[in-house]
Amino acid sequence: MTTSGTALVFAGNTLDSPYAKTAHGLIRGSERFQVKGILDFSGSTTDAGVRLDGQARGITMVDSIQSFLKIHPEGVDYFVIGIASAGGKLERAWFPLIEEAISNGMSVVNGLHEFVSDMPKFKDLAEKHNCTLIDVRKPKPRLQQHFWEGKVDRISSKKIAVLGTDCAVGKRTTARMLMQEMVKQGGKAEMIYTGQTGWMQGFKYGFIFDSTLNDFVSGELEQAMWECFEQEKPEFMFLEGQASLRNPSGPCGVEFLISGKSDGVILVHPAGRTHFKGWEHLNRPLPTPEDEIRLIEGFGVPVLGLALNTKGITLEEAKSLQGKYEAQLRIPVCLPLEEGVSKLIKALR
Amino acid sequence: MTTSGTALVFAGNTLDSPYAKTAHGLIRGSERFQVKGILDFSGSTTDAGVRLDGQARGITMVDSIQSFLKIHPEGVDYFVIGIASAGGKLERAWFPLIEEAISNGMSVVNGLHEFVSDMPKFKDLAEKHNCTLIDVRKPKPRLQQHFWEGKVDRISSKKIAVLGTDCAVGKRTTARMLMQEMVKQGGKAEMIYTGQTGWMQGFKYGFIFDSTLNDFVSGELEQAMWECFEQEKPEFMFLEGQASLRNPSGPCGVEFLISGKSDGVILVHPAGRTHFKGWEHLNRPLPTPEDEIRLIEGFGVPVLGLALNTKGITLEEAKSLQGKYEAQLRIPVCLPLEEGVSKLIKALR
Numbered sequence: 001m002t003t004s005g006t007a008l009v010f011a012g013n014t015l016d017s018p019y020a021k022t023a024h025g026l027i028r029g030s031e032r033f034q035v036k037g038i039l040d041f042s043g044s045t046t047d048a049g050v051r052l053d054g055q056a057r058g059i060t061m062v063d064s065i066q067s068f069l070k071i072h073p074e075g076v077d078y079f080v081i082g083i084a085s086a087g088g089k090l091e092r093a094w095f096p097l098i099e100e101a102i103s104n105g106m107s108v109v110n111g112l113h114e115f116v117s118d119m120p121k122f123k124d125l126a127e128k129h130n131c132t133l134i135d136v137r138k139p140k141p142r143l144q145q146h147f148w149e150g151k152v153d154r155i156s157s158k159k160i161a162v163l164g165t166d167c168a169v170g171k172r173t174t175a176r177m178l179m180q181e182m183v184k185q186g187g188k189a190e191m192i193y194t195g196q197t198g199w200m201q202g203f204k205y206g207f208i209f210d211s212t213l214n215d216f217v218s219g220e221l222e223q224a225m226w227e228c229f230e231q232e233k234p235e236f237m238f239l240e241g242q243a244s245l246r247n248p249s250g251p252c253g254v255e256f257l258i259s260g261k262s263d264g265v266i267l268v269h270p271a272g273r274t275h276f277k278g279w280e281h282l283n284r285p286l287p288t289p290e291d292e293i294r295l296i297e298g299f300g301v302p303v304l305g306l307a308l309n310t311k312g313i314t315l316e317e318a319k320s321l322q323g324k325y326e327a328q329l330r331i332p333v334c335l336p337l338e339e340g341v342s343k344l345i346k347a348l349r
Numbered sequence: 350m351t352t353s354g355t356a357l358v359f360a361g362n363t364l365d366s367p368y369a370k371t372a373h374g375l376i377r378g379s380e381r382f383q384v385k386g387i388l389d390f391s392g393s394t395t396d397a398g399v400r401l402d403g404q405a406r407g408i409t410m411v412d413s414i415q416s417f418l419k420i421h422p423e424g425v426d427y428f429v430i431g432i433a434s435a436g437g438k439l440e441r442a443w444f445p446l447i448e449e450a451i452s453n454g455m456s457v458v459n460g461l462h463e464f465v466s467d468m469p470k471f472k473d474l475a476e477k478h479n480c481t482l483i484d485v486r487k488p489k490p491r492l493q494q495h496f497w498e499g500k501v502d503r504i505s506s507k508k509i510a511v512l513g514t515d516c517a518v519g520k521r522t523t524a525r526m527l528m529q530e531m532v533k534q535g536g537k538a539e540m541i542y543t544g545q546t547g548w549m550q551g552f553k554y555g556f557i558f559d560s561t562l563n564d565f566v567s568g569e570l571e572q573a574m575w576e577c578f579e580q581e582k583p584e585f586m587f588l589e590g591q592a593s594l595r596n597p598s599g600p601c602g603v604e605f606l607i608s609g610k611s612d613g614v615i616l617v618h619p620a621g622r623t624h625f626k627g628w629e630h631l632n633r634p635l636p637t638p639e640d641e642i643r644l645i646e647g648f649g650v651p652v653l654g655l656a657l658n659t660k661g662i663t664l665e666e667a668k669s670l671q672g673k674y675e676a677q678l679r680i681p682v683c684l685p686l687e688e689g690v691s692k693l694i695k696a697l698r
Contacts, residue, residue: 150628213563218597245603248497258595281499298643
């Protein structure tokens with residue numbers, strides 16, 4: 001982990017948007033970046049942790065780089081773009097901010113599909129200010145990538161895929177909580193990251209699924225799992241899922257079940273949604289947990305527990321759904337952000 | 350279609366290998382290349398069409414470029430690497446052949462993951478001999494690629510995905526036969542190619558699935574289908590599948606069912622195989638057609654017919670399996686290479 005230090009994280013127009021999910025992950029915790037501030041334009045000046053989930057974390061919210069530097073005149077090492085924009089493009093409106101960050105000595109970390117290090121004006125400015133430009137999604141040279149070769153069959157850790165019925169439901173957060181809870185209870189557990197936020201949070205083993213050439217996805221997954229197994233020999237390995245099996249804009253999941261040879265699945269479901277996120281205008285209703293479990297188990301991998309994302313519903317509604325799903329599905333159902341994941345850990349053990 | 354002309358196709362050690370499947374496709378027919386010869390090292394001098402399936406096509410088999418030029422002193426425009434090597438690498442043993450081809454004025458067409466145009470020695474030689482180096486799998490710049498946007502919902506053609514229970518079973522060949530038979534019977538049909546061979550065969554609409562960044566696969570598929578629909582308004586659109594739903598080294602298929610919104614599936618099954626091709630040493634038995642149909646239909650898309658690849662079994666065995674599967678599955682089952690696909694066309698109409 002060569003990239004690490006203090007960071008100011010840019011959350012776009014508002015930290016409350018699900019598009020700021022990279023920022024959310026960094027507020028929840030990162031071993032790579034010590035987050036000092038969140039920049040958004042909501043005008044909020046509360047602690048970003050309080051704003052996110054009620055827990056203070058000493059992270060300042062600011063609406064400009066200048067306001068941040070007034071509070072933290074020592075500056076930070078990194079300016080992290082903490083947004084997953086539609087289309088993965090760097091919005092032109094952010095360019096002045098990126099320039100201002102570099103001019104104040106911050107290196108830039110970008111997880112979008114459009115790369116800051118390809119843009120001459122940022123390159124020149126970064127050179128002048130002795131900063132680096134890190135594009136997390138820049139693919140590895142193809143001959144450094146791995147094809148699947150079947151060594152996953154020799155990984156004796158219990159491999160648990162954390163899948164979702166949709167994008168942006170908390171798969172990474174749930175996987176991270178499962179890993180942490182398992183460790184807290186004295187077990188040996190690791191998480192395999194598969195997105196840019198996982199890398200930013202400082203996980204050691206993983207790859208960036210969506211910016212990998214299709215032919216190498218299964219092999220890069222297997223390689224990350226293999227390195228983790230060789231180095232750590234964990235009892236449990238949690239695989240961070242991507243998108244969902246039937247997400248129309250990019251179905252994912254079979255890779256974890258088949259190429260990653262999962263022993264079981266924890267499914268995350270956004271109880272407040274009726275349609276695939278971002279596609280509410282199309283006739284594509286979100287599958288029910290029951291139907292998604294049927295489909296997943298059709299691949300021969302059992303679903304061992306359900307985690308509910310409660311965004312958009314009350315705690316009372318969530319509790320009622322929890323009871324309903326437990327009775328209907330006969331697996332443990334938990335509300336990770338409200339009550340932790342110990343119920344799921346019990347089911348996995 | 351700017352690249353087209355006469356071609357000598359390199360089939361590796363032997364044309365009989367399934368790894369020579371690009372060569373097989375080009376022998377079966379290409380609107381892009383007029384294939385004049387097949388280069389392999391088997392010593393065979395029969396017509397390559399006869400060698401492949403018993404039908405003469407006037408394609409010379411040779412074991413060296415010099416032998417080819419003795420028969421065709423006028424030379425050819427292109428030297429096509431007609432092999433899908435394990436790992437997608439250009440074998441060093443082929444380098445002298447590639448140099449000899451360029452020195453004889455042939456432009457090189459390469460569908461592997463390692464690119465001839467990245468190698469200085471070929472670049473210099475090609476420049477000297479006024480030849481071009483075409484790497485079919487070289488990805489498009491990322492900002493020229495498309496994200497999925499849902500316009501597939503407005504494509505009124507009947508969209509038929511041709512999937513397989515494994516790799517290298519004849520999905521492209523079956524899709525091409527279905528398209529041709531439909532046209533022969535007076536219908537309007539197109540095929541969407543998804544591999545390098547489809548491009549080499551001259552299909553107009555498609556993309557190369559396995560060398561597309563994962564995030565863009567669904568969008569590039571949708572865009573190819575959309576361009577085809579806008580330009581041709583076909584009644585039927587056949588989608589060339591890739592790999593198979595449970596192929597461990599790279600599961601594919603959901604993209605066609607969900608993002609491509611298939612109306613139905615034709616499934617191709619290699620009746621002579623017991624394990625996934627290339628993974629016979631692992632405990633990964635090939636699914637039965639019945640089980641694969643169950644899984645596909647779990648995504649809500651009906652399987653309308655089964656095509657059997659008869660490699661490794663006798664015609665008698667194939668006919669017996671055909672009867673068995675028709676009784677068991679209650680869908681039409683055909684042997685495309687032996688009896689054509691008109692039975693499937695009837696089912697689709």
